[in-house]
Amino acid sequence: xxxxxxxTIHVHAGRGGNGCLSFRREKFVAKGGPDGxDGxDGxxxxxxxDINLNTLVDYRFQRDYRAQSGQSGSSRNCTGRGGDxxxxxxxxxxxxxxxxxxxxxxxITDDGxxxxxxxxxxxxxxxxxxxxxxNRAPRQTSPGKEGEERNLxxxxxxxxxxxxxxxxxxxxxxFIRAVSAARPKVADYPFTTLVPNLGVVNPHKYRSFxxxxxxxxxxxxxxxxGLGIRFLKHLTRTRLLLHLVDMMPPDGKNPADNIAIxxxxxxxxxxxxxxxxxxxVLNKVDLLPxxxxxxxCSDVVAQLGWEGPVYxxxxxxxxxxxxxxxxxxxxLEACWEAERSDPEVARRELDVQHQMQYEARDRIESLRRSRxxxxxxxxxxxxxxxxxxxxSPRQQPSHER
Numbered sequence: 001x002x003x004x005x006x007x008t009i010h011v012h013a014g015r016g017g018n019g020c021l022s023f024r025r026e027k028f029v030a031k032g033g034p035d036g037x038d039g040x041d042g043x044x045x046x047x048x049x050d051i052n053l054n055t056l057v058d059y060r061f062q063r064d065y066r067a068q069s070g071q072s073g074s075s076r077n078c079t080g081r082g083g084d085x086x087x088x089x090x091x092x093x094x095x096x097x098x099x100x101x102x103x104x105x106x107x108i109t110d111d112g113x114x115x116x117x118x119x120x121x122x123x124x125x126x127x128x129x130x131x132x133x134x135n136r137a138p139r140q141t142s143p144g145k146e147g148e149e150r151n152l153x154x155x156x157x158x159x160x161x162x163x164x165x166x167x168x169x170x171x172x173x174x175f176i177r178a179v180s181a182a183r184p185k186v187a188d189y190p191f192t193t194l195v196p197n198l199g200v201v202n203p204h205k206y207r208s209f210x211x212x213x214x215x216x217x218x219x220x221x222x223x224x225x226g227l228g229i230r231f232l233k234h235l236t237r238t239r240l241l242l243h244l245v246d247m248m249p250p251d252g253k254n255p256a257d258n259i260a261i262x263x264x265x266x267x268x269x270x271x272x273x274x275x276x277x278x279x280x281v282l283n284k285v286d287l288l289p290x291x292x293x294x295x296x297c298s299d300v301v302a303q304l305g306w307e308g309p310v311y312x313x314x315x316x317x318x319x320x321x322x323x324x325x326x327x328x329x330x331x332l333e334a335c336w337e338a339e340r341s342d343p344e345v346a347r348r349e350l351d352v353q354h355q356m357q358y359e360a361r362d363r364i365e366s367l368r369r370s371r372x373x374x375x376x377x378x379x380x381x382x383x384x385x386x387x388x389x390x391x392s393p394r395q396q397p398s399h400e401r
Contacts, residue, residue: 013147014042014083016121017070036126040070043083099151121145160212163235168216
């Protein structure tokens with residue numbers, strides 16, 4: 001199934017039913033009085049998280065969704081039937097944004113969680129509601145209200161604890177295959193990974209975390225090169241980034257330069273994401289000579305001035321991955337415990353995630369606007385500003401006799 005992580009839809013809640021104008025007419029009952037009932041409320045539109053979904057592709061083909069309207073009231077004080085609510089299933093991790101106001105309506109982060117995105121219209125009142133001591137036979141009713149109508153943008157961000165970043169062919173997919181049961185495609189050419197992949201890592205029984213693999217970045221990704229930066233938004237929910245580096249790149253470049261490229265792209269995409277905790281993972285160290293391995297890795301770290309944790313692994317043979325996963329689990333459990341014990345820490349973490357998502361959304365929108373302007377410039381036609389040539393009808397020669 002095609003992976004779609006962003007789409008726009010139009011939702012319209014149901015209209016409320018009209019109130020009824022009616023009077024009781026029954027044999028032997030004189031002046032029966034008003035008996036018009038109220039209308040029914042219009043149905044509302046909800047989005048509900050479904051753990052079995054992992055894409056928004058269904059909303060690419062149908063964009064308009066309308067809830068059922070309420071029925072009008074009837075005589076004998078009968079209330080109209082309310083409209084059925086419309087429930088739209090979305091993957092867990094979906095952010096709902098009002099397309100017109102750019103307001104974030106909410107995040108769906110749990111299975112079964114519901115979010116109302118359009119409220120149904122209020123029902124109209126029948127003439128019975130307007131009866132009073134001075135107006136015993138009112139002919140006044142009220143119509144039902146229109147339901148809310150909205151243009152929504154749905155953005156799916158995978159729910160992961162750890163994110164993998166790096167250049168194409170750095171070994172990210174091989175790493176996630178080595179530490180989890182996920183089986184993403186692996187090949188010896190760039191951009192093998194086209195969509196994010198998730199894997200559940202279980203270093204110990206009943207203790208696990210989720211790791212996300214996103215397509216590789218290239219130099220200039222912040223300006224749209226390669227697959228661009230649209231998949232980096234999936235890392236805004238993570239607590240830790242693992243920067244995988246190929247220690248034997250095919251092009252022979254210095255690994256330190258490749259690390260600097262990724263850091264620069266992350267900084268341009270979201271300064272808050274760039275400032276998150278990042279661990280350096282030197283991959284494919286099994287290709288280095290055993291006698292020179294430690295010295296070569298130390299030189300790369302020294303060139304960067306890296307002060308964070310550094311690990312040497314071989315994703316293909318799983319060398320060093322067990323120790324890395326144990327340390328990640330301890331780090332995450334310490335973060336989770338701090339959030340449970342101190343609400344202020346949890347609030348700060350939520351604020352940081354919201355800031356990262358805001359910066360990611362702003363960066364992606366600015367890139368889209370620049371692409372649209374470039375497309376308009378491409379429509380420029382030199383012929384529109386060329387010399388205008390006017391063709392006059394040919395005059396027939398006159399024949400004199």
